[in-house]
Structure formats: C-alpha cells, structure tokens
Amino acid sequence: MTPPRNSTAIRDVASVLHPYTDARAHQKNGPLVITRGEGVRVFDDQGKSYIETVAGLWCAALGFHNERLVQAATKQMRQLPFYHGFTGRTHEPQVDLAEMLLERAPVPMSKVFFANSGSEANDSAIKMIWYYNNAVGRPQKKKIISRLKGYHGVTIASASLTGLPYNHKFFDLPIAGILHTGTPHHYHNARPGESEEAFATRLAEELDAMIVAEGPETVAAFFAEPVMGAGGVIIPPATYFEKIQAVLKKHDVLLVADEVICGFGRTGEYWGSQSLGMRPDILTCAKALSSSYLPISAVMVNERVFEGLADGSAGLGTFGHGFTYSGHPVAAAVAVETLKIYDEIDIVGHVKRVAPTMQDGLRALAGHPLVGEVRGMGLIGAVELVADKATHANFDPALKIAPRLVKIAESHGLILRSLPNDSIAFSPPLVITEAEITDMVTRFGAALDELAVTLR
Ligand code: PLP
Numbered sequence: 001m002t003p004p005r006n007s008t009a010i011r012d013v014a015s016v017l018h019p020y021t022d023a024r025a026h027q028k029n030g031p032l033v034i035t036r037g038e039g040v041r042v043f044d045d046q047g048k049s050y051i052e053t054v055a056g057l058w059c060a061a062l063g064f065h066n067e068r069l070v071q072a073a074t075k076q077m078r079q080l081p082f083y084h085g086f087t088g089r090t091h092e093p094q095v096d097l098a099e100m101l102l103e104r105a106p107v108p109m110s111k112v113f114f115a116n117s118g119s120e121a122n123d124s125a126i127k128m129i130w131y132y133n134n135a136v137g138r139p140q141k142k143k144i145i146s147r148l149k150g151y152h153g154v155t156i157a158s159a160s161l162t163g164l165p166y167n168h169k170f171f172d173l174p175i176a177g178i179l180h181t182g183t184p185h186h187y188h189n190a191r192p193g194e195s196e197e198a199f200a201t202r203l204a205e206e207l208d209a210m211i212v213a214e215g216p217e218t219v220a221a222f223f224a225e226p227v228m229g230a231g232g233v234i235i236p237p238a239t240y241f242e243k244i245q246a247v248l249k250k251h252d253v254l255l256v257a258d259e260v261i262c263g264f265g266r267t268g269e270y271w272g273s274q275s276l277g278m279r280p281d282i283l284t285c286a287k288a289l290s291s292s293y294l295p296i297s298a299v300m301v302n303e304r305v306f307e308g309l310a311d312g313s314a315g316l317g318t319f320g321h322g323f324t325y326s327g328h329p330v331a332a333a334v335a336v337e338t339l340k341i342y343d344e345i346d347i348v349g350h351v352k353r354v355a356p357t358m359q360d361g362l363r364a365l366a367g368h369p370l371v372g373e374v375r376g377m378g379l380i381g382a383v384e385l386v387a388d389k390a391t392h393a394n395f396d397p398a399l400k401i402a403p404r405l406v407k408i409a410e411s412h413g414l415i416l417r418s419l420p421n422d423s424i425a426f427s428p429p430l431v432i433t434e435a436e437i438t439d440m441v442t443r444f445g446a447a448l449d450e451l452a453v454t455l456r
Contacts, residue, residue: 008033008045032410037064040429040436042415050410051440054417055429058229058261058380059287062341063429069293069334069341076333085114085327094327096336101298104339106257106271107279109300114327118260119153121284121297122223125256126157127321128282129221132305135312142177143214145207145253146223149183149231149420152258161223164231164420179214181207183228184236187373187384187392188421196237204243208250216251221282226272229261232423233382235375241277254281254305260297261380264288264339265347265430268355268378275377281305288430291338296331347430351379357434361441362426368445370401370452379430383444385422394421404454409447414440416447 009030018026033045040063041049055061062069076093083091098112113128115121126144133141144161146152152161159167160174163183168174182203183189190199211219222244228234248255257280262272266288269275273283282305286297301309313319325331341347355378362381363374372386372394385402387395395401402418409416417425428440 032415039063039065040432048413050413050415051436051443052415052428053440053444054415054425054427056292057287057417058266058425058427059292061264061266061288061347061430062291062338063431066291066293066341069291069337072333072337073294073330076330080329083329084322084324086322091327091329091332093329093332093336097298097327097332097339100336100339101285101300104270105283105300106273108302109283110303110306111301113299113301113322114332115297115299115323116295116325116328116331117153117297118258118284118286119155119158120323121260121286121299122152122158122161122256122258123155124299124321125223125282125284126161126221128299128301128305128309129254129256131312131319131321132308133220135308135315138217140215140218141220143179143219144177144221144223145179145181145210145219147183147228148180149185149228149234150180150223150225150258151228151230152223152225152260179210181210183231183234184240185232185234186237187375190237197239200237200240200243203237203240204247207244208247211247211251211253216253219251219253221254221256222248223256223258224278225258225260226262226276226278227267227377227380229380229425229427230419232384232419232421233376233380233425233427235377236276245279256280256282256284259283259285260287261427264342265351266378266380266427268348268351270348289338290331290335293338294328294331294334295325296328296335345431351430354432354434354437355379357437358426358428358432358441361437362444365441365445365448368448368452370448370455376426379426379428379432381426382419382423383426383448385424401451401455405447405451408450408454409444412443412447412450414443414447416444 012031034042035045036043042052043049101112102109115124146161148163150163152158160178163180186199257273257278263285267275281302283300290296359376365371366374370385373384387393402422406416406418419425
C-alpha cells in the first residue's frame with residue numbers, strides 16, 4: 001500500500017474518477033503521477049524513468065516528445081483554432097487528412113468521416129451501417145456480430161460490440177441486436193490436436209451457423225480487429241480471415257476492420273488488414289493517427305456504403321450525424337504531420353527491421369516457469385502467465401498475478417499493461433530502437449524472475 005506521495009496525488013484521489021480503475025483501491029493506493037515524456041520513456045513526479053511498453057494505451061507511436069507535432073499544433077492554433085464540418089463547411093487540415101487516408105487505405109475507400117475517439121468511430125460505423133441498410137431498402141438487416149474478447153470501445157454501442165465482461169456488467173449491456181461469436185485464440189480455444197487451419201474452419205462454420213440461425217436478411221455487419229488488442233493480443237489462426245470473409249460474402253454482411261490499434265505500422269504493414277488479409281468495407285482508426293497527441297479518429301467507407309449514405313441523406317435532407325469536433329483543425333493538422341513523419345522515417349520499414357528483436361526477445365522467455373504462451377507480430381505482442389504449462393490453465397484470478405507483475409515491473413523501470421488471462425501486453429512506441437527493445441525485454445525478464453521468487 002503506497003500512500004499518496006505529494007499534493008498532486010492527494011488532490012487526484014480527492015477529485016478524479018479514473019477510467020478503468022478500482023475506485024476503492026485507488027483511494028488506498030493513490031495514483032502514479034507522470035510528469036513528462038521523452039522518446040519511449042515517461043517520468044514520474046519523483047524523477048524516476050520508465051519505458052512505456054504499451055506506448056500509453058497502444059497509441060503514442062512517435063514517443064512522448066515530438067517537436068514537429070508540437071509545432072504543427074501551434075501553427076494551426078494560430079491559423080484557425082476551430083472550425084467544423086456541419087452543413088458543408090470545411091478547412092484544409094481535414095481535407096488534407098482525408099486525402100492522405102484515402103491514398104493509404106488498404107483497399108479502395110471512398111470517403112472519410114472524422115470523430116474524436118475509437119469508440120466514437122465504431123459507434124459512427126454502426127450508425128452508418130443501420131442508415132445505409134435503411135437507405136437501400138433493407139430495414140431488417142441490422143444485427144451486428146463481433147467477437148468474444150474483441151475490444152471496440154466503451155460508448156453504449158461500441159461497448160456492446162466489445163466482448164469483455166467488465167464492459168457489460170452493471171452497465172446493462174450489450175444492447176439488443178449485437179451478437180458475439182468465438183475468439184480466434186488457438187492456445188485456449190482449439191480442441192486437442194486441432195490445427196490452426198481446422199480451428200479457423202470451425203470458427204467460420206460457427207459464424208455461418210449463427211448468421212443462418214439469425215436469418216441472413218437480419219445480419220448487417222461483422223466487426224473485427226485484425227489482431228485483437230485489449231482482449232489479449234490474439235493473433236488469429238492461419239486462414240481465419242479468408243474463411244470468415246467467405247462467410248460474410250455469402251450472406252452479404254459488411255466487414256468493418258477496427259484498426260484503432262493495428263493501423264499505421266503496428267503489425268508490420270501499414271494496416272493490420274494487410275497483415276491479416278482483410279478487405280474491409282469500412283475501416284475505423286484512431287490512436288496512432290495523431291500519435292495520440294490530440295484526440296482524433298476516422299471512419300473510412302467504400303463507394304458502395306457511401307452511395308447508400310448519400311442517397312439516404314438526399315432523401316432525408318441531411319446525414320444527421322456528426323460531432324462538434326469532427327475533423328477538428330488542430331487535431332487534423334497534427335494527424336497530417338504524423339502521417340508525413342511516418343512516410344519520412346519509413347515507419348513500416350522500421351517496424352519490420354526492429355520487430356524481430358522484440359518478438360524473438362519475448363519468445364526467448366517462453367521457457368520461463370511462469371510463461372504459457374508468447375505471441376505477437378510486428379511491434380505488438382503478449383506474454384501470458386499460466387499456472388500449468390501443460391493444460392494452459394491460468395492462475396486463480398484472485399491471486400492477481402499479472403497486476404502483481406505490473407507493480408514489480410515499476411521498480412524495474414517499466415510501465416506494463418496487464419490484459420485478461422494474465423497476459424502482459426507489449427506495444428511500445430513504434431519509433432523504439434533495437435537497443436531500447438533489448439533493454440525493455442531484459443528488464444521484463446528480471447521482473448518475471450522476481451515474481452517467480454514471490455510465488456515459491
Ligand atoms: N477499438 C480498439 C481496437 C481499441 O483498442 C480501442 C481502445 O483501446 C478502441 C476501439 C476505443 O478507442 P477509444 O478508447 O479511443 O474510445
């Protein structure tokens with residue numbers, strides 16, 4: 001039990017309701033106060049430095065101090081600090097950003113809608129899908145399927161898509177019309193002896209059966225992260241998306257790729273959709289879009305979806321959806337600069353070069369007595385701790401093994417993020433160097449050893 005250490009900590013406990021925090025425990029333990037950032041590191045109020053192994057929330061891709069992004073924001077603040085896109089107004093930063101996204105899209109896309117967060121992007125995508133199907137005369141085709149352990153946000157509809165218990169319990173979610181199909185995690189969900197391909201076939205058959213049981217004329221869309229992030233960094237089994245997409249095509253169900261974590265190089269290609277062979281009708285992105293220096297998210301829609309939306313809006317007189325801050329000029333200017341930097345430093349090439357150091361370094365821990373599975377691709381990965389390596393059984397959740405490791409790691413100068421099933425996520429700033437990766441993995445190994453000693 002660490003008592004709050006300074007006045008910021010005391011004032012925090014008295015005033016802030018924290019996202020994703022046990023509010024009662026927080027009253028006892030107090031916060032970790034972060035005061036500044038530099039490269040892949042952040043510093044607390046005692047001056048202690050930490051490698052941010054998850055880039056904050058999988059998002060600060062360019063690290064924690066990039067002067068060009070500061071300059072881009074300042075310049076735009078002076079030029080035009082706010083304007084909106086309602087009733088056909090526009091400004092250059094949002095047009096520049098829309099063009100850049102369309103040029104970089106993994107499949108041909110037609111238009112970009114801007115919002116402020118991943119949750120809002122996914123909520124907007126759901127509303128667009130409903131609107132589209134009304135506009136094209138299919139008012140029954142409204143149900144949406146996502147996956148257990150998928151993460152799509154916390155607003156009412158996006159939290160309903162999210163397939164994690166904490167996001168539903170006590171919130172009276174999910175809402176009606178949102179269904180969850182199986183998690184593509186071979187390590188836990190495959191049958192004994194089942195190959196990745198056979199497991200993928202079974203998951204696709206389950207999806208097919210679900211759509212048929214619901215009635216294909218009632219199922220509108222399927223949402224998927226290319227690599228599931230917050231649900232545990234789950235890399236789908238070989239052939240998964242190929243087989244899933246065949247089912248979607250058969251039943252005329254739209255595919256939405258949630259690229260909020262995977263977009264902009266994380267998986268070793270510009271988009272996770274490219275790494276995993278997805279051909280989405282709609283793509284949502286956020287986080288690394290602006291390296292998270294300002295909140296901004298985007299929904300890209302293909303021509304078919306846009307045409308439906310356009311016809312619907314012509315009939316009704318407007319597309320009645322949009323946020324005050326949709327395409328905010330300062331956030332858009334920062335995102336434009338971010339994408340320019342990615343091009344200049346060849347972010348995808350950099351990730352491809354350094355990723356093996358992280359993936360091999362983490363995989364070298366697979367023999368550790370506490371480690372069950374190490375998984376990942378590009379600069380996203382996870383190390384899962386298990387009580388029984390043979391059966392893959394996790395520890396009793398009451399032991400809070402992963403949160404204990406997170407605490408121990410702080411003393412080794414690492415900020416870690418624990419995920420369901422005692423998995424520890426790795427998603428460092430994309431600009432991380434090989435030397436920094438080696439440092440991160442070494443410190444993590446030392447923290448793991450220290451945890452193992454406490455369990456003897
Ligand atoms: N989708 C994915 C894949 C995410 O990982 C997240 C957040 O972590 C979201 C959506 C929600 O984004 P936000 O927290 O910006 O609402």
